[in-house]
Amino acid sequence: MPPIVAFRDVQKTYDGESLVVKSLNLDIREGEFLTMLGPSGSGKTTCLMMLAGFETATHGQILLKDREINRIPPERRNIGMVFQSYALFPNMSVRENLAFPLKVRKVPKADIDAKVRRALAMVTMEKFADRMPGQLSGGQQQRIAVARALVFEPSLVLMDEPLGALDKQLREQMQYEIKRIHAQSGLTIVYVTHDQDEAMTMSDRIAVFNNGRIQQLAAPSDLYETPDNAFVGRFIGESNALQGTVRTVYGASCEVALADGTAVRAALGPQVRGGAEVTVLMRPERILVGAQAATCENRFTARVADVIYYGDHLRLVCSVCGREDFIVKLANDGEGRRIHVGDAIELGWRAEACRALH
Numbered sequence: 001m002p003p004i005v006a007f008r009d010v011q012k013t014y015d016g017e018s019l020v021v022k023s024l025n026l027d028i029r030e031g032e033f034l035t036m037l038g039p040s041g042s043g044k045t046t047c048l049m050m051l052a053g054f055e056t057a058t059h060g061q062i063l064l065k066d067r068e069i070n071r072i073p074p075e076r077r078n079i080g081m082v083f084q085s086y087a088l089f090p091n092m093s094v095r096e097n098l099a100f101p102l103k104v105r106k107v108p109k110a111d112i113d114a115k116v117r118r119a120l121a122m123v124t125m126e127k128f129a130d131r132m133p134g135q136l137s138g139g140q141q142q143r144i145a146v147a148r149a150l151v152f153e154p155s156l157v158l159m160d161e162p163l164g165a166l167d168k169q170l171r172e173q174m175q176y177e178i179k180r181i182h183a184q185s186g187l188t189i190v191y192v193t194h195d196q197d198e199a200m201t202m203s204d205r206i207a208v209f210n211n212g213r214i215q216q217l218a219a220p221s222d223l224y225e226t227p228d229n230a231f232v233g234r235f236i237g238e239s240n241a242l243q244g245t246v247r248t249v250y251g252a253s254c255e256v257a258l259a260d261g262t263a264v265r266a267a268l269g270p271q272v273r274g275g276a277e278v279t280v281l282m283r284p285e286r287i288l289v290g291a292q293a294a295t296c297e298n299r300f301t302a303r304v305a306d307v308i309y310y311g312d313h314l315r316l317v318c319s320v321c322g323r324e325d326f327i328v329k330l331a332n333d334g335e336g337r338r339i340h341v342g343d344a345i346e347l348g349w350r351a352e353a354c355r356a357l358h
């Protein structure tokens with residue numbers, strides 16, 4: 001089945017010199033929830049704006065259902081759009097806000113009410129049809145913004161940082177709502193965020209952007225477990241990073257010499273060869289402590305600099321392998337509570353639990 005959206009060697013520059021988006025090739029599958037994730041200035045929002053039609057590609061093709069849309073204006077692309085700012089008309093009721101895109105598309109008046117009711121039902125806001133936007137909470141306004149993007153039954157919905165203005169609890173509720181709507185409707189959703197937790201929670205696949213390029217495109221679990229490079233490994237989740245040089249390669253693993261003279265065994269990342277300068281990344285929750293560390297290929301004695309209580313877990317800040325900020329996450333159980341600042345503890349992790357990356 002061909003992709004619903006295809007970027008073909010797309011580039012974007014604003015000044016004719018520096019490229020904001022560099023040779024982007026990306027296929028988006030019909031019915032999937034794809035997130036464009038990355039730091040500010042990485043090119044993700046520019047890609048979304050080019051797909052929406054609010055920006056023009058400098059080079060390359062953007063295809064929607066195998067039809068090039070580079071020169072088609074936004075209103076003729078039949079794409080729904082949800083913004084962070086909600087962008088509701090303050091002088092119109094909720095019902096009128098939802099009816100507006102239907103009237104613009106000259107939908108028969110007899111059909112407008114039914115479509116508005118159906119869209120409000122999708123976001124469970126039927127009782128608010130006659131309210132004004134100013135009478136709604138932030139979460140309610142965002143629900144209406146989502147409903148307005150759905151009301152004309154587009155095949156594709158774009159969401160640009162839609163939950164950025166909400167507090168943590170509302171943001172988590174809306175994540176669930178958007179995922180529920182996606183599952184029920186079968187829509188294709190392209191979502192832009194810089195919040196990696198949000199991306200991991202909601203997405204079928206994530207395109208991680210940096211410096212105008214996709215660094216890796218994969219399912220959330222693959223990005224977390226097997227990042228392609230050090231940028232992805234640092235950006236997705238939390239990692240401890242050790243710098244070193246690959247001393248020996250053993251098939252799919254290697255030995256890395258660290259600057260402090262110690263060595264670690266790690267899984268070999270893509271295109272890593274002997275003699276390469278690498279970053280060894282390991283997740284704090286994969287570090288074993290005390291007797292459990294005895295079975296690991298990598299074992300070190302660490303000094304505890306701080307113990308931070310997080311409720312469901314404890315975070316140890318340790319001095320080890322030349323780092324003063326090495327993080328260990330422990331379950332908040334009996335063993336974790338016996339560790340104190342200043343203690344010398346044994347840490348260990350298996351070679352497959354860390355990864356040597358460029």
